Amino acid sequence: MIDKKFIAELSKIVGKEAVLTSKEDLNAYSYDGTATWVHMPDVVVLPTTAEQVSRILKLADDNQIPVTPRGAGTNVSGGSIPIKGGIVLCTTRMNKILDINKANLTATVEPGVVLHDLNLALAKQSLFYPPDPQSFLGCTIGGTVAENAGGPYCVKYGVTKQYILGLEVVLANGYIMKLGGVTVKNRTGYELMMLFTGSEGTLGVITKITLKLIPMPLANKTMMAVFDDIAVGGQAVSNILASGVVPAKIEFVDNFILRRIEEMTPMGLPVEAKALMLLQADGSPAAVEAEAQQIVDVLKKSGAKEVRVAKDADEAMKYWKMRSAGFAATYGAAHTVLSEDVAVPRDRLADFIHKLEEISARTGFFICYLGHAGDGNLHPSIFTDIRNKEEFTRAQQAMEEIFEAALSVGGVLSGEHGIGLEKQRFLKKAMDPVALSLMRKIKGILDPNHILNPGKVWEEEKV
Numbered sequence: 001m002i003d004k005k006f007i008a009e010l011s012k013i014v015g016k017e018a019v020l021t022s023k024e025d026l027n028a029y030s031y032d033g034t035a036t037w038v039h040m041p042d043v044v045v046l047p048t049t050a051e052q053v054s055r056i057l058k059l060a061d062d063n064q065i066p067v068t069p070r071g072a073g074t075n076v077s078g079g080s081i082p083i084k085g086g087i088v089l090c091t092t093r094m095n096k097i098l099d100i101n102k103a104n105l106t107a108t109v110e111p112g113v114v115l116h117d118l119n120l121a122l123a124k125q126s127l128f129y130p131p132d133p134q135s136f137l138g139c140t141i142g143g144t145v146a147e148n149a150g151g152p153y154c155v156k157y158g159v160t161k162q163y164i165l166g167l168e169v170v171l172a173n174g175y176i177m178k179l180g181g182v183t184v185k186n187r188t189g190y191e192l193m194m195l196f197t198g199s200e201g202t203l204g205v206i207t208k209i210t211l212k213l214i215p216m217p218l219a220n221k222t223m224m225a226v227f228d229d230i231a232v233g234g235q236a237v238s239n240i241l242a243s244g245v246v247p248a249k250i251e252f253v254d255n256f257i258l259r260r261i262e263e264m265t266p267m268g269l270p271v272e273a274k275a276l277m278l279l280q281a282d283g284s285p286a287a288v289e290a291e292a293q294q295i296v297d298v299l300k301k302s303g304a305k306e307v308r309v310a311k312d313a314d315e316a317m318k319y320w321k322m323r324s325a326g327f328a329a330t331y332g333a334a335h336t337v338l339s340e341d342v343a344v345p346r347d348r349l350a351d352f353i354h355k356l357e358e359i360s361a362r363t364g365f366f367i368c369y370l371g372h373a374g375d376g377n378l379h380p381s382i383f384t385d386i387r388n389k390e391e392f393t394r395a396q397q398a399m400e401e402i403f404e405a406a407l408s409v410g411g412v413l414s415g416e417h418g419i420g421l422e423k424q425r426f427l428k429k430a431m432d433p434v435a436l437s438l439m440r441k442i443k444g445i446l447d448p449n450h451i452l453n454p455g456k457v458w459e460e461e462k463v
């Protein structure tokens, strides 16, 4: 497989210091945001140009060596675990913002640009790129495209795929392919860009991205609602949407997470609440005032025990910081945390929450959840310990029931985290068999030697 000669070839392409082989270095690239998967690569390469990526892939393809593309490694589906060993191709040194064009409302970036860095650069020009996964401080734009990531703003503004105008992708055989461009409209042939968006590193390595931007909204208002029944909160989400207003964000944390956050960072949160909903209206100042009032009215009518409107930016920031801490609060709560990201139709959120309560009662596992309630996208989490085989297996079975429950109300396996290693055994249940077979054929055409992120998405290695 990978011998000294192969490492020397890689060093010729990217330079010696961009090829990592020490045990400590390899260890750092052996895991991601999941609590259950770990596997060492044989080598890590850190290219800086598409040409280097092309040469690495050509070399790997000729030698049938697995390549796992990696951004920041924050994904929570096992996507960047080099489960078959081989090469981790990490894009973090391809981190230039190449262009911000205010007149065309576009930005062109390399894949390793950290989302927060782009947001800071855009804010200086009053520009806005809405998709906001809550890992924004670390995750890379390439990783968000490969996962088609979403975040709180997606209720109103949509997910990553709605903002991609152009992509440069290096195929498994090393060909550098350009798709789309810098226009908002483009009806030239099949929408191939969408194939690579959400492809989890299995179809090509994304080396350049042109994103659509919008002007920064002039005003916003944050609201917090307290519920003493989680399902009532779920129903309030559909009531708000049905009332004719689409808030920029509708997020949800349950009592457990709320208390964990307050323990870790005291900020005076209403820790007795069964569920806390955070909402934001944005737009022109007049529209924001009117929408916020409408949201508050619907929340009250829907059974919220208390509704607070943040009096200023500091109070609003405090609430959103609390939401951002939600994942860390969950993951720090047990040795192993199984946390998924099913999405259900927003008008079935309350039904789904009732089903979660039933599953928890029947299996004996406490289920906590936070999530993007406005998208019907929850992160039900089960605490367990992978070292206790019997309990871990039961926890996995309980999670399986959660997937079944989501599918039974018209939902999907993954709203944003992807299939990766975590959910591949459910793919057959959740997809039309013909569509699945078509996906396999596409993989076979683009990556016939199956070198790109092998072991992911599909149950079997060869497709």
Ligand SMILES: Cc1cc2nc3c(=O)[nH]c(=O)nc-3n(C[C@H](O)[C@H](O)[C@H](O)COP(=O)(O)OP(=O)(O)OC[C@H]3O[C@@H](n4cnc5c(N)ncnc54)[C@H](O)[C@@H]3O)c2cc1C
Pocket (backbone or CB within 6 Å): 032, 033, 068, 069, 070, 071, 072, 073, 074, 075, 076, 078, 079, 080, 091, 111, 132, 133, 134, 135, 138, 139, 140, 141, 142, 143, 144, 145, 146, 147, 148, 149, 150, 151, 152, 200, 201, 202, 204, 205, 206, 207, 327, 328, 416, 417, 453
């Ligand atoms: C605290 C926390 C909060 C999170 N919140 C959210 C959230 O709100 N919404 C959400 O959607 N996700 C969320 N995530 C998950 C994760 O941050 C996203 O999936 C993110 O898009 C991953 O980006 P990354 O740079 O870390 O990619 P990685 O984890 O490195 O990779 C993710 C996948 O993309 C592939 N990949 C990476 N770069 C490329 C490339 N250039 N070309 C081709 N394939 C590539 C990898 O092979 C892998 O399959 C969260 C994670 C954490 C830890």
